[in-house]
Amino acid sequence: MADMIAVHDLVKNYGDFCAVNHVTFTVPEGKIFGFLGPNGAGKTTTIKMLTTVLDPTSGSIRVNGHDPTREQKAVRKSFGIVFQDPSLDDELTGFENMDLHGVLYGVPRGERHKRIDTLVDFVGLGERKNDLVKTYSGGMKRRLEVARALLHTPRILFLDEPTIGLDPQTRNHIWGYIQQLSKDEGVTVFFTTHYMDEADRVAGEVAVIDHGKIVAQGSPAELKERTKCSSLEDAFIALTGHAIREEEANAIDRMRMMGRAWRGAGRR
Amino acid sequence: MKAIYILCVRQLKRYVRSPARIIGSLGQPILFLVALGFGLRSMFARAGGGDYINFLSPGIISMAILFNAVFSGIEIIWDRQFGFLKETLVAPVSRLEIVFGRMLGGAIVALVQGIVVFVICLVAGFRIVSSPYAWLAVVFMFLIALLFAGIGTVFGSVLRDMQGFPLIINFLIMPLFFFSGAIFSANGLPKVLRIGLQLNPLSYGVDGLRGACSAVFAYGLKTDLAIGIVLTGVLLALGSYFFSKIQL
Numbered sequence: 001m002a003d004m005i006a007v008h009d010l011v012k013n014y015g016d017f018c019a020v021n022h023v024t025f026t027v028p029e030g031k032i033f034g035f036l037g038p039n040g041a042g043k044t045t046t047i048k049m050l051t052t053v054l055d056p057t058s059g060s061i062r063v064n065g066h067d068p069t070r071e072q073k074a075v076r077k078s079f080g081i082v083f084q085d086p087s088l089d090d091e092l093t094g095f096e097n098m099d100l101h102g103v104l105y106g107v108p109r110g111e112r113h114k115r116i117d118t119l120v121d122f123v124g125l126g127e128r129k130n131d132l133v134k135t136y137s138g139g140m141k142r143r144l145e146v147a148r149a150l151l152h153t154p155r156i157l158f159l160d161e162p163t164i165g166l167d168p169q170t171r172n173h174i175w176g177y178i179q180q181l182s183k184d185e186g187v188t189v190f191f192t193t194h195y196m197d198e199a200d201r202v203a204g205e206v207a208v209i210d211h212g213k214i215v216a217q218g219s220p221a222e223l224k225e226r227t228k229c230s231s232l233e234d235a236f237i238a239l240t241g242h243a244i245r246e247e248e249a250n251a252i253d254r255m256r257m258m259g260r261a262w263r264g265a266g267r268r
Numbered sequence: 269m270k271a272i273y274i275l276c277v278r279q280l281k282r283y284v285r286s287p288a289r290i291i292g293s294l295g296q297p298i299l300f301l302v303a304l305g306f307g308l309r310s311m312f313a314r315a316g317g318g319d320y321i322n323f324l325s326p327g328i329i330s331m332a333i334l335f336n337a338v339f340s341g342i343e344i345i346w347d348r349q350f351g352f353l354k355e356t357l358v359a360p361v362s363r364l365e366i367v368f369g370r371m372l373g374g375a376i377v378a379l380v381q382g383i384v385v386f387v388i389c390l391v392a393g394f395r396i397v398s399s400p401y402a403w404l405a406v407v408f409m410f411l412i413a414l415l416f417a418g419i420g421t422v423f424g425s426v427l428r429d430m431q432g433f434p435l436i437i438n439f440l441i442m443p444l445f446f447f448s449g450a451i452f453s454a455n456g457l458p459k460v461l462r463i464g465l466q467l468n469p470l471s472y473g474v475d476g477l478r479g480a481c482s483a484v485f486a487y488g489l490k491t492d493l494a495i496g497i498v499l500t501g502v503l504l505a506l507g508s509y510f511f512s513k514i515q516l
């Protein structure tokens with residue numbers, strides 16, 4: 001099986017701070033791959049580099065065989081993404097959001113409309129597709145985003161904490177769709193999450209990243225075996241420690257935090 | 269090209285679906301038209317200026333276009349906060365197409381709003397002199413719309429939140445409006461102000477629009493048109509440049 005994502009020796013520095021530190025991994029085609037790590041470990045930075053919105057400091061990336069820094073269009077056509085935060089236009093209907101996406105991705109009209117109908121039904125929004133998105137619940141918006149990400153039949157689906165803030169029913173539904181999709185259409189799935197039970201259940205393979213470095217990689221069963229833990233959550237804590245991480249939105253926050261830590265150390 | 273089209277359509281849909289915004293943005297031009305137009309009308313006539321409503325209306329129409337166009341550019345901040353911007357920036361279309369779609373859509377919305385205000389001015393007593401230039405009124409209105417959609421896009425791309433918005437309105441947009449010849453002419457002004465008026469891009473739009481409606485141009489039709497087109501081109505380029513520098 002070919003590798004859908006191949007990352008070799010990837011580095012991203014923000015000034016002195018190394019957000020992603022010599023990371024290497026591959027995701028074979030059709031796999032559901034979980035990318036796990038505490039807050040600020042480098043997950044979102046890695047996704048940004050994989051999805052062409054951030055250039056790496058060094059190292060190489062291949063997404064569907066293309067280089068995100070040089071073949072942006074080819075890479076962008078290959079993936080669909082569900083961002084950590086919502087990214088819908090609330091003033092448009094579900095259908096219009098999907099339609100706009102389809103036009104941006106060059107899906108011909110006839111095929112576009114047919115696929116929109118199939119996908120909104122698939123995520124259970126068929127009845128509501130002509131309602132404005134601002135009338136949707138959080139779970140419905142998420143489902144619409146998943147459907148939208150699939151509209152242009154991508155080979156890879158990136159999900160950055162797709163189930164954050166959702167109730168267990170909706171989480172179950174969303175993973176149900178994704179697992180079915182991976183099975184039926186062979187779509188490769190790359191996701192991040194903080195819910196270890198989800199990762200344990202759906203991921204064929206996971207990588208644990210901490211402080212910008214991959215500290216473990218393998219199937220959930222292998223990780224539990226290696227750390228002699230009964231759950232993936234315990235294994236995760238065994239691998240990354242108990243310290244609570246500060247959430248950092250960006251490099252500036254990170255610098256502030258370093259400054260704070262530094263001043264604190266000085267006072268002691 | 270399809271990306272430009274669909275992003276224009278998006279903005280028109282958002283405009284039509286927000287009656288509060290349509291009516292809200294009519295409030296200010298109507299207030300200025302009624303308060304200044306009728307308030308100063310007799311004084312203006314006594315001073316030998318003619319009908320003030322005729323003088324003022326092109327200024328008020330420009331004002332409506334100016335505010336709407338700038339606002340549509342500033343909407344980038346909104347789209348950034350509500351996340352829709354990301355959706356367009358990871359799509360396999362160039363940033364240039366996206367920003368052109370946004371600016372064109374914003375300009376069309378502003379033009380529509382300008383036409384609504386035009387009609388209101390006609391109701392209030394604004395009269396157009398029939399001349400071979402009359403059709404140019406729409407051209408100048410659209411140039412003003414595009415130019416300020418460009419300016420709005422520059423600020424929408426640079427600013428990260430809405431806190432800088434009042435600053436732009438009070439220290440850039442309001443002065444541009446007041447010192448454009450929209451409510452008084454450049455004749456008889458102190459020299460510094462007259463130069464200020466001549467440096468203001470809106471002055472040529474207002475004069476062009478007024479000239480198209482009255483067949484009398486203060487700066488000359490060719491000057492108005494040439495400066496309008498060049499500046500619009502420059503601002504669209506600047507808007508595109510700053511938009512292309514947006515980091516997610």
